[in-house]
Every structure is written in C-alpha cells, then in structure tokens.
Amino acid sequence: MASSTTEPLLIIGGGLMGLAVAYELAKKGRKVEILSRQRREAAGFVAAGMLAPHAEGLQGNLLKLGQLSLKRIPKWVETIEKDSGINCGLKICGIIVPFTSSTQKNNHPTASFGQTLNRKELEIEIPGIAPHWQTALLFKQDGQIDNRRRLMRALEKACVGLGVHFQEGVEVLDVIHDHKIFKGVQIRNAKGKITILSNKEAVLCSGAWSKQIFKAIPVFPIKGQMLSLQAPKAALTRILYGPGTYLVPREDGLIVIGATSEKNAGFQTGLTPDGQQQLHEGIEDLLPSANQWPQMERWWGFRPCTPDESPFLGASALQGLWLATGHYRNGVLLAAITAELLAKCICSKKLNIEEYELLQKFHWNRLTEK
Numbered sequence: 031m032a033s034s035t036t037e038p039l040l041i042i043g044g045g046l047m048g049l050a051v052a053y054e055l056a057k058k059g060r061k062v063e064i065l066s067r068q069r070r071e072a073a074g075f076v077a078a079g080m081l082a083p084h085a086e087g088l089q090g091n092l093l094k095l096g097q098l099s100l101k102r103i104p105k106w107v108e109t110i111e112k113d114s115g116i117n118c119g120l121k122i123c124g125i126i127v128p129f130t131s132s133t134q135k136n137n138h139p140t141a142s143f144g145q146t147l148n149r150k151e152l153e154i155e156i157p158g159i160a161p162h163w164q165t166a167l168l169f170k171q172d173g174q175i176d177n178r179r180r181l182m183r184a185l186e187k188a189c190v191g192l193g194v195h196f197q198e199g200v201e202v203l204d205v206i207h208d209h210k211i212f213k214g215v216q217i218r219n220a221k222g223k224i225t226i227l228s229n230k231e232a233v234l235c236s237g238a239w240s241k242q243i244f245k246a247i248p249v250f251p252i253k254g255q256m257l258s259l260q261a262p263k264a265a266l267t268r269i270l271y272g273p274g275t276y277l278v279p280r281e282d283g284l285i286v287i288g289a290t291s292e293k294n295a296g297f298q299t300g301l302t303p304d305g306q307q308q309l310h311e312g313i314e315d316l317l318p319s320a321n322q323w324p325q326m327e328r329w330w331g332f333r334p335c336t337p338d339e340s341p342f343l344g345a346s347a348l349q350g351l352w353l354a355t356g357h358y359r360n361g362v363l364l365a366a367i368t369a370e371l372l373a374k375c376i377c378s379k380k381l382n383i384e385e386y387e388l389l390q391k392f393h394w395n396r397l398t399e400k
C-alpha cells in the first residue's frame with residue numbers, strides 16, 4: 031500500500047530486523063529510511079544463523095512463532111535472492127541434539143518433533159562424536175542460513191534496489207512524543223551534530239540497545255562470543271547442537287562455533303580468554319577432533335534479551351511507534367515472520383485471526399498487565 035504522505039517511515043536500527051522490516055515495507059511501496067549507528071555492531075552480523083525452533087526446545091507461543099517463520103523462510107529467502115542477486119546460503123540441513131541418556135532426551139521440550147538416533151546411528155551422522163553421547167534427536171526440519179557473510183548483505187542490497195534510504199553513522203538519542211503520539215526522534219549525525227527529525231511513524235529495531243532509546247521496553251544485552259574453524263570438506267553435514275556449544279557447518283567447510291552466554295557482561299566489547307576457553311571445552315565435549323582443525327576467526331556480539339526471552343512485536347504505547355525488538359537467541363529464525371506481521375500492521379492490512387492472536391502474545395505490555 032502506498033503511503034499518502036511523502037514522508038518516509040523511519041527504521042531505528044539497520045540490523046537484521048531493521049533490514050527485514052524495511053525490505054518488506056519497501057516491497058509494499060512504502061518510502062523507508064533507515065537510521066543506523068553502526069552496521070557492523072548488529073547481532074545480525076554475529077549470529078550462527080541457525081533456524082532451530084525444535085533444536086532450541088522453544089515452547090508455547092514462541093515455538094508457534096518460530097515454526098510459522100521457519101515455514102515462510104524458503105519463499106522469503108528466494109525473494110531476497112532474486113532482488114539482490116546474492117545466494118543466502120539457506121540449508122535445511124537438519125540439527126542433531128545429543129544426550130547422555132534416554133531420560134534426558136525424552137525431557138527435551140520438543141522431543142515429539144524429532145527422530146531418535148541410537149549411539150550407532152549417531153556415530154554414522156557425526157563421525158568422531160565423543161563417547162558419552164548415547165542417543166540424540168534429529169530435527170530434519172531445522173536448518174541454517176549464512177547471515178554473517180550473505181543474508182545481511184543480500185537484504186541491504188535488496189533494500190537499496192527498492193529505494194530504501196540509509197543514513198549510516200546516525201545515532202538516535204531519544205524518541206520525541208506529545209502525550210501518547212510519536213513525533214520524531216532526536217539524532218546525532220556522523221559529524222556530531224544533534225538535531226530533531228520530525229516524523230509520524232517509526233519502527234524500533236535497535237536490538238540489544240532498544241531500552242537506551244525507549245525506556246519502556248525492557249531489552250538487555252546477553253553477550254555471545256564465537257569462533258570459526260576450517261574443517262575438511264563435508265566433515266559435518268548437519269548442525270551439532272550440544273548444551274552450551276554448537277557446530278554449524280557451512281557449505282564451504284567453514285564451521286561456525288557458538289556461543290558463550292554472558293549475562294553479566296553488559297555491553298563490554300571484545301573477546302575474553304574465559305569465553306574462548308569455554309568454546310574450546312565445548313568442542314572437546316562434543317567432537318574432540320574439531321579442536322585440531324585450523325582456526326579462522328573470532329568475534330562477539332549482543333543478543334537482545336527480554337525478561338521472558340520473547341520479542342516485542344507490533345504497537346507500542348505511542349501511536350506511530352512500532353516495535354520489532356527483543357528477539358534474543360532467535361532473531362535470524364524470526365526475521366521472516368516479524369517483517370511480515372509488522373508490515374501488515376503498519377500498512378493496515380487485515381491480519382487473520384491466528385496472526386492477530388499471536389501478535390497479542392508478543393505485545394509490549396504482556397509483562398506488566400497481569
């Protein structure tokens with residue numbers, strides 16, 4: 031639906047959600063402008079790119095949201111690839127979650143969606159897996175996308191192609207409102223100049239930093255450190271998802287290893303010896319031979335967490351300010367459904383009853399209204 035005004039809708043944050051929502055809106059004919067402080071700090075460039083609602087053992091409404099998104103991803107990615115000319119590295123390669131006992135396996139929240147593997151079958155799937163893993167669940171429907179090297183770039187290129195305007199190096203300092211009506215944002219540009227950008231509509235997509243801009247939204251950072259290894263080609267074909275550590279094999283043999291989960295690190299940047307050691311211990315526990323593979327890169331980032339570990343989607347307390355934030359460990363998985371739901375709300379497209387009810391579950395005031 032084309033906007034009646036020529037004023038662009040503002041996207042606050044040019045990370046994964048900002049790009050996904052901007053892309054969806056631009057495809058619907060909306061004029062969009064992305065205000066981005068620093069593209070490289072986005073968790074979208076950090077994540078392992080697992081599409082793992084079942085391996086992660088999501089539950090309740092979050093599982094439902096994840097499953098809906100997973101269903102939409104192939105078509106969503108196909109469109110992005112067509113518009114950008116960049117292959118996004120989507121692979122529904124299946125994820126294996128190993129357990130030391132059947133009791134442990136049966137207690138996995140999404141066990142009923144998986145296929146049980148015995149030790150022999152597990153050894154065939156993951157040659158060299160450590161001996162204490164006796165059984166596993168294979169979730170064939172889960173997979174991965176190469177967010178770090180491909181999806182983010184593809185979304186940026188597709189947005190540019192659709193006329194989305196980017197303001198890089200612009201920091202949003204505050205949200206301006208009159209009573210309950212959104213009026214614009216205070217920004218600091220790359221040269222340090224502070225101005226007010228008046229506007230009637232915006233989407234808050236600032237990930238782990240969202241609370242710094244809009245205090246009513248309780249989002250906080252959970253730092254994660256990662257590393258990658260170069261494995262012999264086809265050493266792993268499926269993702270191996272252990273407790274606290276996972277190995278994600280890309281098509282070219284690169285193995286992405288994640289991730290620490292540092293609740294007390296705040297926004298402290300950089301790698302730490304403890305964090306990196308934890309990753310190597312995790313590898314040793316799962317697939318000891320992988321610790322011999324050449325090391326490639328190490329990096330870190332901040333997951334946008336919320337008190338109930340679920341995102342805030344849809345309307346905010348301010349008319350004209352929308353929310354797409356707080357996706358915590360599952361933003362890559364949830365980007366497709368988030369963009370679709372937000373674009374429908376913003377363009378006043380009718381939501382079906384399932385979508386409407388689902389959005390209510392992720393309303394910002396769910397934590398306060400009890």
Ligand SMILES: Cc1cc2nc3c(=O)[nH]c(=O)nc-3n(C[C@H](O)[C@H](O)[C@H](O)COP(=O)(O)OP(=O)(O)OC[C@H]3O[C@@H](n4cnc5c(N)ncnc54)[C@H](O)[C@@H]3O)c2cc1C
Nearest residue numbers: 043045046047067073074079080202237254360361362363
């Ligand atoms: C270690 C790690 C591993 C992960 N693995 C997975 C995984 O395997 N699967 C999965 O589904 N998800 C995973 N995630 C989660 C996923 O990366 C996030 O949920 C997702 O990237 C969140 O997207 P976002 O756009 O909300 O935030 P981000 O991608 O972080 O983008 C936020 C952007 O907002 C900008 N910004 C912030 N403040 C301001 C401001 N004041 N003014 C202007 N711009 C601002 C920032 O510069 C940034 O570019 C992982 C995350 C981490 C850290």
